Amino acid sequence: MTMPWGLAAYxxxxxxxxxxxxxxxxxxxxxxxxxxxxAGEIGPFVVG
Incomplete structure (x- = not known):
């Protein structure tokens, strides 16, 4: 069954x-x- 173009575009x-x-x-x-x-409100992220 195919899909109508309007539905596909929607x-x-x-x-x-x-x-x-x-x-x-x-x-x-x-x-x-x-x-x-x-601005210095937050520092660098520490990962690990």
């Missing part, structure tokens, strides 16, 4: 919106961490 739009939101959220968090490190 699904692609939804997936694209979710991915764009996720990337935007990651950039926002990275920007806040970088701002805090530049």
């Amino acid at each position: 699904m692609v739009d939804m997936v694209w919106a979710v991915l764009a939101g996720w990337v935007s959220a990651c950039q926002l968090v990275a920007n806040e961490i970088a701002r805090g490190m530049r």
Whole structure:
């Protein structure tokens, strides 16, 4: 059974919106961490 073009386009739009939101959220968090490190509010991360 094939999928109608309208449904396929709708699904692609939804997936694209979710991915764009996720990337935007990651950039926002990275920007806040970088701002805090530049301002001296937080220090370098200790791993291990």
